[in-house]
Amino acid sequence: MKKIILSTAALAISASMAMAQDVVRLGTEGAYPPWNFINDSGEVDGFERELGDELCKRAELNCQWVTNDWDSIIPNLVSGNYDVIIAGMSITDERDEVIDFTQNYTPPDPSAYLAMSEDVDLEGGVIAAQAGTIQAGYVAESGATLVEFATPEETIAAVRNGEADAVLADKSFLTPVADEDADLMIVGPDVALGGGVGLGVRESDPELKATLDAAIQSMKDDGSLNAMIEKWDVASTF
Template identity: 45%
Template sequence: MSKKWLLAMTLGAALVSGQALAEDKLRVGTEGAYAPYNYVNDEGKLAGFEIDLGNELCKRTNMTCEFIQNKWDSIIPNLLAGNYDAIMAGMSITDERKKSITFSDEYKPVDPSLYLVKKGTQLDFDKLEGKSVGVQGATIQDDFAKGKWAAKNTLKSYEKADQSLADVMAGTVDVVLADGEFVRTAVAGSNGELEVVGPQEMIGGGIGIGMRPDDTKLHEKINAALAEIKKDGTLETLTKKYFTEQK
């Protein structure tokens, strides 16, 4: 066997090996600022419902999860740029987002968005003129607030949802509109200083894993594993671990 042929075979094997290694890893983009879905714990590590769920999905698909923290407003562009393979970031399935990415089956049903205020704040939701409303930018709540309140209120947009908590406590904003589980978690950790008021807003669809449209094999693999996790009760167990029971 010639040296050139041996070299070609060695290089080819290396390329195949590299592809196999790449296929064995699932790079997951997440925000790390949206408890209980995803957050940075006291040890400085990513934690939460979606971190546990992602690791369970990887175990069942024989992949290794690598979680990559990314700001919310660029989380879809960086998926499309190839900086990671999937998004698990409390992302609602919407028709607008489906124009650029594809979603797995939902792993969390649609949750009503709730209004969060400093305890004792009185608001008339039929007459919110002059009140300030806080939302996380580029979210379904942001779009909803712009459509409903922009002409009557001062809207304040935050890069991260948890940044709004300090402002509502300080009275810099009168009310925050956010995903129900985020609001309930904030209330539970506020030592009685925050509360839920007003109507529930049904916005967007359930929550799923965002992927690039051309990653059809990954999509199929993720959906198959997700179906197993739902069927054997693992998803229900994780949901009960992280989410409050709605009444």
């Protein structure tokens, strides 16, 4: 085990030294609090901002933040507009066919339904989800009628204006919305989806992936990742 750990550390140090002078661009959506959002100063903020900055510090990477709409976030990674996706993206087999993922930096976050009534029909009703998410895929196969929207805010608006009976999304995103709006509530059972959230990288960047993997592992090992997860209340801890 010690040899494995030392080999991983050596690879991470070697890769980080090679990239230390280059800018590593971190792509996020900036519209999914508390994971990522734009604060009042116009800067990327949230759990993933704090996490990304810490990972870059540990890996000795010179990082810059880039925002990108969710529906094109994978294509724009592949085309080189940025180098890493850090946007609450669940690890799935389908996505892994196009890009590579680091190890997960949160366990699977349960998904939940948000509605304006407890007796909403979740199995046969109209359910909103953000396009291109694991929740949209789940609804499409559930028998309910799926309506997709480009942004998380639009899915909530669809419930409020009666366009959808409920929305399915990460529970960590929906719970603060329900807490702040007396007309909205979490309904039905939680839904377990995905394999946790990881960083997305191009398949042509194995050294960067190894460097980020080592940084994530170091945060798991010293407990700082669990502390950050608890601070932002984005998922269960490891």
